[in-house]
Amino acid sequence: MALAFVAGGCTPLDLGVLSPEHLARSRVLPEPPGAVCPFGGQALQSGLDLNEDGELGPDEVTLTQYACANAPTSEEPTPAQVVVRTRKLDPGTPCPGGGQVTQAGLDVNGNGALDDAEVTREVHACQDAMPVRTRVRPVTSHSLCPSTATVLEAGEDLDGNGVLDGAEVQASHPFCEVAPSLLRIQLQPEPAGGRCGRPGTRVDAYGDLDGDGQRDADTEPAVVLTVCQAARVHEGAYVVADAADLAALQGVTRLTGDLRVTSGTLTALVLPELSVVQGALTIESNPALTHVALTGLRFARDVALNDNAVLATAALGDAAGSRVSVDGSLSVRGNPQLASLDGLRGLAPRNELGVAENALLESFTFPHVTSLPAGLAVHRNPKLRTFDLPALATAEGVSLSQNAALEALTGLAALRTVEHLSLSSNGALTSLAGLDTLLSAYSITVVRNASLQTMTGFLPRLIRAGSVHIGDNAALESAGGMSALRTVSESFTLHNNARLQRVTDLESLEAIHSLTVELNPMLTDLGGFGPLLRMERLSVRYNRDLQTLARLNELRFLQFLKLTDNPSLTMLGLDGLMAVEQGFSVEDNALLPTCGVQQLAERVYSGSPFELSILGNDSQTPCPP
Numbered sequence: 001m002a003l004a005f006v007a008g009g010c011t012p013l014d015l016g017v018l019s020p021e022h023l024a025r026s027r028v029l030p031e032p033p034g035a036v037c038p039f040g041g042q043a044l045q046s047g048l049d050l051n052e053d054g055e056l057g058p059d060e061v062t063l064t065q066y067a068c069a070n071a072p073t074s075e076e077p078t079p080a081q082v083v084v085r086t087r088k089l090d091p092g093t094p095c096p097g098g099g100q101v102t103q104a105g106l107d108v109n110g111n112g113a114l115d116d117a118e119v120t121r122e123v124h125a126c127q128d129a130m131p132v133r134t135r136v137r138p139v140t141s142h143s144l145c146p147s148t149a150t151v152l153e154a155g156e157d158l159d160g161n162g163v164l165d166g167a168e169v170q171a172s173h174p175f176c177e178v179a180p181s182l183l184r185i186q187l188q189p190e191p192a193g194g195r196c197g198r199p200g201t202r203v204d205a206y207g208d209l210d211g212d213g214q215r216d217a218d219t220e221p222a223v224v225l226t227v228c229q230a231a232r233v234h235e236g237a238y239v240v241a242d243a244a245d246l247a248a249l250q251g252v253t254r255l256t257g258d259l260r261v262t263s264g265t266l267t268a269l270v271l272p273e274l275s276v277v278q279g280a281l282t283i284e285s286n287p288a289l290t291h292v293a294l295t296g297l298r299f300a301r302d303v304a305l306n307d308n309a310v311l312a313t314a315a316l317g318d319a320a321g322s323r324v325s326v327d328g329s330l331s332v333r334g335n336p337q338l339a340s341l342d343g344l345r346g347l348a349p350r351n352e353l354g355v356a357e358n359a360l361l362e363s364f365t366f367p368h369v370t371s372l373p374a375g376l377a378v379h380r381n382p383k384l385r386t387f388d389l390p391a392l393a394t395a396e397g398v399s400l401s402q403n404a405a406l407e408a409l410t411g412l413a414a415l416r417t418v419e420h421l422s423l424s425s426n427g428a429l430t431s432l433a434g435l436d437t438l439l440s441a442y443s444i445t446v447v448r449n450a451s452l453q454t455m456t457g458f459l460p461r462l463i464r465a466g467s468v469h470i471g472d473n474a475a476l477e478s479a480g481g482m483s484a485l486r487t488v489s490e491s492f493t494l495h496n497n498a499r500l501q502r503v504t505d506l507e508s509l510e511a512i513h514s515l516t517v518e519l520n521p522m523l524t525d526l527g528g529f530g531p532l533l534r535m536e537r538l539s540v541r542y543n544r545d546l547q548t549l550a551r552l553n554e555l556r557f558l559q560f561l562k563l564t565d566n567p568s569l570t571m572l573g574l575d576g577l578m579a580v581e582q583g584f585s586v587e588d589n590a591l592l593p594t595c596g597v598q599q600l601a602e603r604v605y606s607g608s609p610f611e612l613s614i615l616g617n618d619s620q621t622p623c624p625p
Contacts, residue, residue, distance in 0.1 A: 028083045028112060037068035044080040046250060063250070067243060080106035080403040082243045083114040086251070095126035099232060104248035121248040125232035128254075128513045130156040132187060132201040132227045133164035136180045143370070143391040143414050145176035150183055154203045154225045155299070155325070158278060166350065170298050170325050171203070178207035184215070190226055200228040228275050228298055237279060242266065253296070255279065258360070262286060272296055280328075283308065283314075290337075292316070299325045303347060307334040315343030322346050323368045333357050341365075355387075356380055362405075363387060372396065375420070378403060385428075387411040394418070401425055409434035424448050432458040432481065444467035449473050455481035456505060464489070470476060471495035480505040480528045488512045494520055503528030511535075518542050527551040534558075539563055548573045557581075564588055572600055582607045588616035595623035 004012035010469035016512040033040040044067065047060040067082050083105045105120040107113070134154045142149040145334045155170035157163070175183060183205060190200035203225040215222060238245050242265060251273060258279035259267055268291040269283065280302040283292060292305070294315040296362065303326050305314060314335075317324040329352035332341060341355070341364040348368035355364060356379040365388040375397035378387065383401045390412040396419040400406065406426045415438050422445040423432070429449045436458050443466050446455070452473045458481030467490040470479050476497045483505045492512050494500065496519040506528035514537040520546035534557040540549065541564040549563075550573025563569070569589045577600070584605045586597045594617045605612060 009535065019385045028081065028107075031066055031068070036066050038583070039071050041066055041067045041068040043067075044082070044084060044247060044433070046084075046086075063272070065247075065250075065268075068267075073589075080108045081111065082247050083107045083112070083118070084247045084250075085114045089124065089126075094124050094235075097127040099124060100110055101125070102248045102251060104244040106244065120244050121250060123234055123238075123248040125234055125252045126231040127231060129231055130158055130160065132203070133157045133162075133168070134185055134187070134203060135164045136183055136185075138180055139174070141393075142174045142176070143393065144174050147177060149174040149176050150178050150207075151175075152182045152183060152185065152203070152205050152223070152225065154201075154227050156227060156276070158299075166327075168299075168325075170227050171227060171323060173205070173223045175205075175207045175223075178209070182208045182211060184208050184213075195258075200226055211260075228296065232273075240266070240269070240271055246271075249274075258282065260284070261289075264288065267291070269293070275299070277301065280304065282306075295319070297324055298382035300327075302328040302330070303349070304325065304329075304331045304333065304345075305333075305549075309335075310337050311335045312337050312339070313343065314338060314341070317344070317346035319343075320346075321367070322505055323348050326350065328352070330354070331356075331375065336360065353377070354379075355384075359383065363412075365389070367391060375399065377401075390414055396420070398422070399424075404428060413437065425450075427451060431456075435459055436461060437461055440464050441541045444468045446473065447471045450475060452476050454478045457481055460484060463487075467491045467493075469495070470497065473497050473500075476498055477501050479503050482506060482509075484511050486510050490514065492515065494518070494523075496520070498522070499593065501525065507531060513537070515539070516541075517546075521545060525551060536560065538562070539564075544568060547571070549553070550575075559583070559587065563592075567591065572596060574600065577604050580605045580607070583611040585611075585613040586617060587613060590616075590618060593621040593623050594619045595621075599623065 027045050029043045030040045031043045036575050044065045045056060045061045047056055047062040049561040050060050068213055082104060086100055086102045087592050089095050089099045089101055098198050101122060101124050103114060103119045103122045105114055105118040108118050132154060137151050139149050139151055151172055151174050153169045153172040155164055155168040158168050186204045188202050190202040202622050204222060206220045206222045209220055231253050232251055233254040234252045235256050238255055240261040241263050247562045249271060253273050254276040256278045259277050259281050261283045262285050265288055266286060267288045269289060270293045273295055273296050275296050275298050275363045277300040281300040282304045283303055284306045286308045289308050290310050294316050295318055298314050324346045326347050330347050330349035331354045333354060333356040336359040338358050345365050352374035353372055354377045358381050360383060361381050362383050363386045367390055369389050370391045370393055372395040376395050380402045382404045383403050385407050391414055393414055394417045396433040398418050401423040402425045407428055409432060410504045412435055415435060417440050419442045421441050425448045427450045430451050430453055432455055439461055440463060453475050457479060460483055462482050462485050464487050468488055477499050479494060479500055480503050485506060486508050487510060491514040493516045500523050500591050502521045502525040509531050512532060512535050515535055516539045518541040523543050524545050530551050530553060532555055537560040538558055539562040545565050545568050548571045552574060553576055555574060558580045561580050563586045565588045567590050570591045584601050595613060597614050597617060601612060
């Protein structure tokens with residue numbers, strides 16, 4: 001038989017700040033077969049010894065978890081059950097401020113108690129609460145404000161340096177069009193049983209618009225931020241490999257190191273009081289895990305929820321979606337039974353977000369994510385139709401790949417700058433509209449999107465780009481859609497778009513370093529590139545229906561010209577071209593009169609004769625004088 005903890009219906013255990021009068025107690029009772037445990041098991045009950053009789057009474061139980069047994073077989077003996085004991089620690093070593101020690105293990109001798117020889121895990125939880133700090137910072141724009149704002153941020157000073165660092169922010173609020181000097185802030189204790197369920201700190205603030213030092217309830221609304229402070233701290237890293245490890249961790253509110261959950265038998269991970277993981281929180285490779293609930297979580301350095309084969313529900317943070325600060329990265333990958341990320345929506349990674357290989361996932365939202373310096377990656381989620389990052393303004397990279405059901409890009413409506421934008425192999429994507437605020441990108445890649453028909457309205461405010469690559473989009477008929485684009489500092493490539501007929505909506509384009517148009521068999525119109533005056537390289541190859549380059553009528557200067565294997569090309573039409581300075585190659589265009597090519601070369605080419613090649617064109621058709 002396999003044992004696993006299952007959350008009960010009682011309210012979460014709240015030990016508050018431990019005192020000599022009320023010690024934490026626990027007891028283990030047999031659980032008969034029923035709705036919670038079909039084949040029976042044990043119930044682990046925890047709470048405070050309020051009447052000080054040395055035992056946990058029925059009316060003192062605040063948390064119940066179940067160790068359920070699988071169906072027995074004739075070959076398997078009844079296994080030992082997990083039992084727990086907790087005792088108070090006086091101030092000293094290892095807890096200078098006092099605390100508690102929790103021990104857990106298997107009841108090998110079946111006496112219903114944890115004997116010393118049966119202890120397999122011991123956890124010290126020391127009394128410690130870091131001071132709460134605030135900071136204010138003016139911003140020129142905010143997703144919730146029409147213009148300028150002052151952002152108030154609050155959190156625990158985890159590193160004890162006397163200031164609130166960005167990684168320590170647990171709560172924030174923008175005050176629209178309020179100067180920092182007009183912000184009034186007051187800190188006061190949040191009692192146990194309030195918003196945190198245990199003692200915390202309440203931050204009251206308002207914008208004193210008239211500067212009189214008094215809040216006007218009609219015009220100066222108050223804002224309350226709550227910082228839930230950890231009270232019981234375990235020093236160092238912790239690994240949960242079985243039910244005993246999980247049981248011993250109950251009641252801890254802060255871990256100073258990493259928390260890693262990797263278990264072959266655990267079916268439920270429930271830690272309602274854990275608030276802060278100062279290291280990485282990793283829940284990975286748990287083949288039996290179906291349920292995760294860390295509803296008190298407010299901070300972690302990194303979060304990974306990866307490769308959990310039967311995980312069906314996950315909650316990191318409270319049901320209201322309050323902000324959970326993640327200083328580094330968030331990864332949700334390889335959870336084939338996880339259909340919803342609603343329980344993770346409060347997570348706010350500050351560096352990187354990855355959502356990949358979740359077979360049932362149809363949508364997700366992360367409303368608190370504002371910047372991703374290491375990028376956003378959404379890959380191989382076959383049922384994902386929509387996602388929403390309504391506050392994301394900047395990202396190093398945005399990569400959306402192999403999401404077969406993805407319908408729109410409207411979830412990136414606030415994105416203003418990105419280094420690398422890649423949209424590839426999203427089979428249901430028919431339009432690229434939705435990126436209306438993007439102003440600059442170093443590289444843009446649109447490839448292998450089988451249903452994409454048009455790029456109209458793609459990036460209407462994009463001003464500059466490093467490179468643009470549009471390729472292998474089987475249904476694409478019209479490319480372009482970047483009406484404000486002025487410069488492409490490196491390459492613009494149109495490659496192997498089987499139905500591409502025209503290039504439009506590039507009327508502001510002034511400069512491209514290199515333009516490559518190749519293997520687009522139905523392309524007839526390059527009018528979108530008409531405003532260009534100068535390029536380093538122009539390469540037009542293997543475009544079956546292209547007849548003329550006359551729409552490039554403003555082009556004046558090139559370093560290299562290459563025209564190859566365009567079987568319908570009958571005229572160059574580069575009448576405005578004044579100079580080709582380093583390379584001139586026009587080859588194997590069967591209907592293009594050779595004499596016209598030679599005339600153009602004589603007029604504009606000034607490079608080495610070794611870089612001049614005119615071969616395989618129509619040598620029979622004469623040219624007018």
